[in-house]
Amino acid sequence: MYTREETIRRMNGLGRAGAPFFFVISHDLEHNLLFERKDGGQGRSAAFSLPLGERGGLRDCPPLPEQIRFDPVPCPLSRYAAAFSSVRAHLLRGDSYLLNLCVATPVKTNLTLPHLFRFARAPYRMLLGPDASVSGVHGRACACFSPEPFVRVRGREIATFPMKGTADAATPEARRWLEEDEKENRESATIVDLMRNDLSMVASRVRVKRYRYISPVETRGGTILQCSSEICGALPENWPSRLGEIMMALLPAGSVTGAPKEATCRAIAEAEDMERGFYTGIFGFFNGRDLDSAVAIRFMEEDGANLVYKSGGGITVMSRMEEEYREAIAKVYVPFDL
Structure with missing residues (x-):
């Protein structure tokens, strides 16, 4: 694993050389993995699938069980309420807006983690472990099947796609609610503004290309709707030689922290009773010219003999605790094609 500073130096060097590599950066930015494409068998249990490239496709993964059992055991409402109360106090003091x-x-x-990597329908997928050299921050194997890109670079154009807003498509008014709800609109506006400012630190001519577009996501429990935005800008010509600096300047991802970032991250650490590890970090692939990366959400990891799913949602002063609790649990799903 590499520290933040080691990761910056290594990514800068690989970018300068035009050497393809996969990477995983933890939420705290201090426990990171890099895999050069020439590594061959090293880290055999690390697998990735992104639009620009794949590694370790697990073609020998066993088939899915005929009858899939997937039963979440949500944390008690009282436990969530305590965390919600903590963050609400920070919001009311003005430490954070979202x-x-x-x-x-x-x-x-x-299901197993290889099942999740092999069969989950998502544009960005990752599997780490059980090899101790590549497993998660706490030595735990994990799998991620993310629908949310972080930053994408094609040529010199960099784009980011913060995702804010989820609704059950089975509800007749779901799309209209996502489009018109004041709380959802404020969340999107806050994160788009944050990510526009973040991109402005590394790119020029930053603009919002698409604001609050809605996409369907299929799950075993039905279709859900998710709302995203697209912000883009122009990188300097020598951006690959500064790849590590650019990525770290944009992290942690605003859509899974909040605004303002520094104070919000402190409030998160105080409220949550879990270590995020690689969850809400990022993973990606640089092919020597372009880059794909994703926010590590829709995430499961081993915890002893059990599997644990990590999920969450944006909280503002307008949030209602019971609704936010239901949203966090509703995000515990696997998008299989069955």
Whole structure:
């Protein structure tokens, strides 16, 4: 694993050389993994799938069980309420305007992490472990099947796609609610403003290309709608030689922290009773010319003999505790094509 400073130096060097590599950066930015494409068998249990490239496709993964069992065991409402009360106090003091509060949910399931990597329908997928050299921050194997890109670079254009807002498509008014709800609109506006400012630290001509577009996501429990925005800008010509600096300047990802970032991260650390590890970090691939990366959400990890799903949602002063609790639990799903 590499520290933040080691990661910056290593990514800068690989970018300058035009050497393809995969990477994983933890939420705290201090426990990071880099895999050069030439590594061959090193870290055999690290697998990635992104639009720009794949590594370790697990073609020998066992088939899915005929009858899938996937039963979340949500944390008690009282436990979530305590965390919610803590973050609400920070919001009322003005320490934060928007804060992403996360919880860990044990799941009783007959699925394995390789199943999740191999069969989950998502544009960005990652598997780490059980090899101790590549497993998670706490030595735990984990899998991620993320729908949310972090930054994408094509040529010199950099774009980021913060995702804010989720609704159950089975509800007839779901789309209209996502479009018109004041709390959802304020969350999007806050994060878009934050990410526009973040991109302005590394790019020029930053602009909001698409604001609050809605996409369907299929799950075993039905279709959900998710709201995203697209912000883009122009990188300097020598951006690959500064790749590590650029990525770290944009982290941690605003959509899974909040605004303002520094004070919000302190409030998160005070409220949450779990270590995020690689959850809400990022993972990605640089192919020597362009880059894909994703926010590590829709995330499961081993905890002893159990699997735990980490999920969360944005909290503002307008949030209602019971609604936010239900949203965090509703995000405990696996998008299989069945």
